[in-house]
Amino acid sequence: MSSTPDPLSWIDEALADLERRGLRRQQVVRRGAQSASISMDGRALINFGSNDYLGLAADERLAAAARAAAEREGWGSGASPLVSGRGESHAELEKRLAEFEGTEAALVFPSGFAANAGVIPALVDDGDAVFADAKNHASLIDGCRLAKAKRFVYPHCDWDALEALVREAGDFRRRLIVTDTLFSMDGDLAPVARLAELAEQYDAMLLVDEAHATGVFGPNGRGVCECHELTNATAPGSARGQIRCGTRTPGRAGGCRPNGDIYPECLIRIGTLSKALGSGGGFVCGSRRLIDWLANRARTYVFSTAQPPATSAAAIAALEIVKKEPQRRELLLARAAELRNRLREQGWNTGNSASQIIPLIVGEPARTMNLAASLRDAGFFVPGIRPPTVPEGESLLRISLCYHHTPEMMDALVAALGRFR
Ligand SMILES: Cc1ncc(COP(=O)(O)O)c(C=O)c1O
Known part of the structure; x- marks a missing residue:
């Protein structure tokens, strides 16, 4: 007796292929509002992963x-x-x-x-x-x-x-x-x-x-x-x-x-x-x-x-x-320039960033995601970005700054990243 055809069976293989190539993504749940801090999957983290650049999403x-x-x-x-x-x-x-x-x-x-x-x-x-x-x-x-x-x-x-x-x-x-x-x-x-x-x-x-x-x-x-x-x-x-x-x-x-x-x-x-x-x-x-x-x-x-x-x-x-409140964008861009310089001094490749978005270009998806996981263990949310969002070989950690990040939060991030160089 032939088994019932399953027209969606191709999805299992396609997902397994993503998994093998380190490209499978997982959905996460945020609790409460996000700003410079975020609660994800039950953990409080310093948030360098949002596009809420001026800190208005929870205003x-x-x-x-x-x-x-x-x-x-x-x-x-x-x-x-x-x-x-x-x-x-x-x-x-x-x-x-x-x-x-x-x-x-x-x-x-x-x-x-x-x-x-x-x-x-x-x-x-x-x-x-x-x-x-x-x-x-x-x-x-x-x-x-x-x-x-x-x-x-x-x-x-x-x-x-x-x-x-x-x-x-x-x-x-x-x-x-x-x-x-x-x-x-x-x-x-x-x-x-x-x-x-x-x-x-x-x-x-x-x-x-x-x-x-x-x-x-x-x-x-x-x-x-x-x-x-x-x-x-x-x-x-x-x-x-x-x-x-x-x-x-x-x-x-x-x-x-x-x-x-x-x-x-x-x-x-x-x-x-x-x-x-x-x-x-x-x-x-x-x-x-x-x-x-x-x-x-x-x-x-x-x-x-x-x-x-x-x-x-x-x-x-x-x-x-x-x-x-122009000071919001002014402070944001000034802090971004400072953070970018500090990360470059540590030897990270920040590409041609000239904004509040600072990539740390790592290359391989698996290494990128391992770094993101290590940062998370250290208390920071910094998303790892892989193909197809970026081209093959250009996987990166995407740091995005927001108005509410304090100098102490940035110091802590620089110190943590210094440990992974
Ligand atoms: C350059 C660019 N355009 C458009 C969009 C889509 O905007 P929205 O998130 O409001 O749909 C994005 C989202 O990340 C983006 O990065």
Whole structure:
């Protein structure tokens, strides 16, 4: 008698294969809120593994705003934003985001992943070309895959290689360059000013994902583009549909032309509300016509329930804090620079990190996970990152700093890491 067929039996083998290669992941349970400390699987640890960079995820002001919105508007949104899901808090958040970013308009998505997965296919299609940095986040990669455009992947931050590709792509109907501004695993920065120049020169659109930079980089916390004085100058009263690129562009990471140059409209900025802003959701900001188009055509906006009103209200409270408390981002980046130097002095390879994300590049997945386990035994949560999140041979410990880390916590981490060199 033949045994009953099991159409899911392949999963056992596939999981065993992950296990053999040191790539099987486990779900963990956090207890309570997380900040500079975290309770995981029953243990209290110093937390160097969260994206809550400004320490807002457990801030009482966000919780109070969320409670008030939930009482006013209910907990769930009940429908997609184009049906009946877009409540007052959503509309207010979009208005505040546009003000914060200095753009005409903004559109809020249920998550940053959804923003990337929806926006890219709404911008390029069959007959178009999309150019993606090799180290882009999975959500950008998937957005590019969902678009029917021809895909070109350029080596990480290599604008010469990108230029060669874009130059050859004149026959495509539209061209779109897609990049993280602050790379989520390596903590390094994209040469956004140079990319904007290329986009202008070759009549391409430029989509930048500021997920890890929103709230942290730039004089007003708008992100890496703001450090380069590169913003959509589409706020009311400014030259419509143009990008200005200023002079504060450092060295090779810049290449920006002298102050006063005006770039044609091509910049599409994406951010998340889930990391430094301590809430949830993603957003895109830009010109009114861009946002109108995306509200009509980005499928993850049109066909997904709007985020809970409480989440929007918490994000509004976070934007206020980012405006009023610049010391949070200033202290964070100053501490990150100090920690990076100390770890480099110990002989760790921190790559090209220039941010609050500091990788310790180890190489092999098994060694990386052993180090993460040893750190955990010593009282620290520092996640080990393996393929496919990073390329083969580049497994790393990802240290992310938050505003609430004290000098004593950093000293303790440096001392523990010193024991593993
Ligand atoms: C660069 C980048 N973009 C987008 C996302 C997705 O954002 P969210 O977590 O809000 O879905 C992430 C998440 O880690 C990210 O690192």
